Structure formats: structure tokens, C-alpha cells
Amino acid sequence: MPEIGAENWLSGNISLKLNNHWKFNLENQLRIDFDNGSIERNFTEFQIEEKISKSLYWGISYRYILRNINFEEGLAKYNRYNFYWILKHNLGNNNRFKIEYKIQSQRRRETFKNTNKYVGELRKYWRIKTVLSYNIKNWKLDPKVGIEFFLRSIHHPSDQYNRYRISIGTKKKINKNQYITFKYMFEKQYKQWNPEIMHVFGIKYNYSKKHYTKNYLNKNNDD
16 A cells, blocks of 8 residues: 655756866755645755766765645754765767766754754665666767665664665756756655655756866866
8 A cells, every 4th residue: 555646846956067176066946746736845955076087976965955744833944964976987889878876875854943953863864876878879868767775774763764766867958058857756665564655757957067267277288
């Protein structure tokens, strides 16, 4: 007897790439319940990512969440902190096939309204994700498929469960700096009785800008 739900995720993301080494992201996402049209949550996230080598990246991020939990006081506030590593590979002679591995540690906790004091139990997850993408020749909507596992910590709240997420999506380029991504996701809890199942339809607008400092340009020109 699964508990089935569906949501629309509407997002906007601004990205700045600095000297092909650093990346800064600012994203806001609104999640809307598909059945009744109510807002489930809204979050704003700031992310910093560093390119260590051709294939290896690491990053940190902070997410501020407002969630509608139907309490009389209204929205609940959460702070979430993330730390992750990414490994990317291009496969094949033409490098059209790409595979990406990501491992992330995240910590989330609710705070009292209008204060910084914590309430409730700390929720920690290890997230392990694999993403496959392929650049189809003479085709603008290249597919991307992902599978992700959410693994709870040893000491966890009684209502926290492991879960997995499968996604498929693509992106549509608008111009040099702008593109829109479309995604469908299926998410399910590892739970014998009444597991939560979520169908998600997501749309994200992305604006990306590259910037090179004078020192970086001079150094590369000298090389």
C-alpha cells in the first residue's frame, strides 16, 4: 500500500565559472504539490565548486528551506549543509558518452521560527549518484539518465528511511549563456509497509557566465 504523490519543481539557477577552476551557483526552487496546487517547499541554495583536475571536483553548499507542514504557525525553516566529490569521465573515441559519479554528505535540521535555535532531530544522508549522458550527433535534446541512493546514518530519527531516485531528462539551449532543463524523477523509500513514492516533473532555467582574470589569461598565453 504505497503512499503515492506527485510534485512540480520549478527552478532558476545562476552560475559563474571563474578561470575554468572555480564555479559559483545560486539557485532557487519552488516545489508544488501536483494534486492540490499548494506549495510544499521553497529553498535557496548557494554552492561553491572547485576543479582539482581534469576529472575530479569537490564542492560545498548551503540550503535555506521553507517548508509547508500545515502547522498553525505556518512554514517551518530548515538549514542544510552539503559536502561532495564528483568524478567525471568521457568514454569512446569521440567523447560523446559521459559518465559522472557523485558522493555527497548532507546534514539538515529544523529551526524555531524567528530564531537560530534547533528543534527536532538531525537528519543526515550519504547520497551516491551515477549520471549517464550521451551527445547525439545533429540532435539538440541529448538524454541524461541518473540513479541515486539516499543512505541514512547509523543514528537516525525513527521516521527517516533509505530511498532511491531514478531520473531522465534533457536540456534545450537558448543561446550561449542560457538553457532550460527538463526532468522526470521517480523516488521511493526502502520500507516494507506503506512506502512513500514520489513522481516529480522538473523545469529549470539556467544562466551561465564565464569570467577569466588578466593573470589567468596572461599565464595561459605565456604557456
